[in-house]
Amino acid sequence: MLVNSKEVLIKAEKNRYAVGQYNINNMEWTKAVLEVAQANKSPVIIGVSEGAAKYMGGYKAVAMMVEGMDQSLKITVPVILHLDHGTSFASCKDAIDAGFTSVMIDGSHESIKNNVKVTRKVVEYAAKFDVSVEAEVGTVGGTEDGITGGVNYASLDECLAISKTGIDSLAASLGSVHGHYEGEPNLGFAEMEQYSKATKLPLVLHGGSGIPDEMIAKAISAGEAKINVNTEIQENFAKGIRQYIEEKKDLTGTGYDPRKIIGTYAYVNMKKVVQTKIDLFGTAKKA
Numbered sequence: 001m002l003v004n005s006k007e008v009l010i011k012a013e014k015n016r017y018a019v020g021q022y023n024i025n026n027m028e029w030t031k032a033v034l035e036v037a038q039a040n041k042s043p044v045i046i047g048v049s050e051g052a053a054k055y056m057g058g059y060k061a062v063a064m065m066v067e068g069m070d071q072s073l074k075i076t077v078p079v080i081l082h083l084d085h086g087t088s089f090a091s092c093k094d095a096i097d098a099g100f101t102s103v104m105i106d107g108s109h110e111s112i113k114n115n116v117k118v119t120r121k122v123v124e125y126a127a128k129f130d131v132s133v134e135a136e137v138g139t140v141g142g143t144e145d146g147i148t149g150g151v152n153y154a155s156l157d158e159c160l161a162i163s164k165t166g167i168d169s170l171a172a173s174l175g176s177v178h179g180h181y182e183g184e185p186n187l188g189f190a191e192m193e194q195y196s197k198a199t200k201l202p203l204v205l206h207g208g209s210g211i212p213d214e215m216i217a218k219a220i221s222a223g224e225a226k227i228n229v230n231t232e233i234q235e236n237f238a239k240g241i242r243q244y245i246e247e248k249k250d251l252t253g254t255g256y257d258p259r260k261i262i263g264t265y266a267y268v269n270m271k272k273v274v275q276t277k278i279d280l281f282g283t284a285k286k287a
C-alpha cells in the first residue's frame with residue numbers, strides 16, 4: 001500500500017519510534033526491503049536518490065517497479081516511495097508526476113532565504129497530489145552519490161523559518177554524516193529536543209549508518225522519527241558478492257546465474273541489515 005509519510009511519521013514521533021528509510025539501487029534492494037517490512041508488520045520508506053533513480057531508468061521506472069512489487073508481493077504495510085535529496089523543484093516535480101508519494105527538497109546548500117523559497121514551491125506543488133515533503137537545514141557531512149560536504153549544524157532560526165513552509169518532516173542536520181564517521185558521531189541531542197518542540201515536526205536523521213545503538217535510541221527519544229540508512233546495506237551487499245566470488249561459486253555448475261550470485265549471500269545480507277534496523281528503531285508491528 002503506497003502512502004505519503006504524513007501520518008506514519010506523526011505516529012512514530014508521538015510513540016517514540018522511528019521509521020527507517022532504506023535507499024534502494026535495483027530490484028533486489030526493493031524486494032529485500034519490502035519483504036522484511038512485511039514480515040515485521042512495519043511501515044517502511046523506500047529512499048531513492050536522484051542518482052539511483054537515473055541508474056534504474058528514471059522516476060517512472062522506479063515508481064512502476066515499486067508499485068508493481070507492492071501489489072504482486074501483496075504488501076499490506078504502509079510503503080512510502082520517497083525521493084532522497086531532491087536538488088531542485090524540477091526534480092521533485094518529476095518524481096511526484098511519476099508517482100512518488102513523498103519527496104525531499106534539499107535546499108540546504110542555498111541561503112536560508114532561497115531554501116525557504118524553493119521548499120515552499122515544492123510544498124505547494126506536492127499538496128495538489130497529497131505528497132509529503134521533507135526539507136533540510138544545516139548540512140549533512142560526508143559523501144553521497146558523489147556530493148561531498150562538511151557538517152554544518154542547523155540553527156533554531158533556520159528550523160523555524162523552514163517549518164513555516166508547510167513541510168511534513170524536517171532534516172535538521174546536527175552532526176550526522178553520510179557514509180563513514182571519523183571517530184564517534186557528535187550528535188546534537190539537546191538541539192534535537194529543542195527543534196522538535198519548537199517546530200512540532202517529526203525530525204529526520206540522515207546518515208543512519210554507523211551510529212552506535214545507544215545514540216540511535218537517544219536520538220529517537222529526542223524527536224527523530226525517520227532514520228535514513230544506505231551505506232550499511234551497500235557494504236553488506238558488496239560483502240555478500242565478494243564472499244560468493246571468493247568461494248568461486250560462480251565457477252561451479254550454473255553458479256554464474258545472477259540470481260545465485262546476488263541471492264546466495266548479498267540478498268540475505270541486505271535483509272539482515274534491514275531487520276537489525278527495524279529492531280533498533282522499534283518499527284516492528286507498527287504498521
Ligand code: 13P
Pocket residue numbers: 023047084085177178179180205206207208209228229230231232
Ligand atoms: P548513510 O549512507 O550514512 O546510511 O546515510 C543515508 C542517508 O542519509 C540517505 O539520505
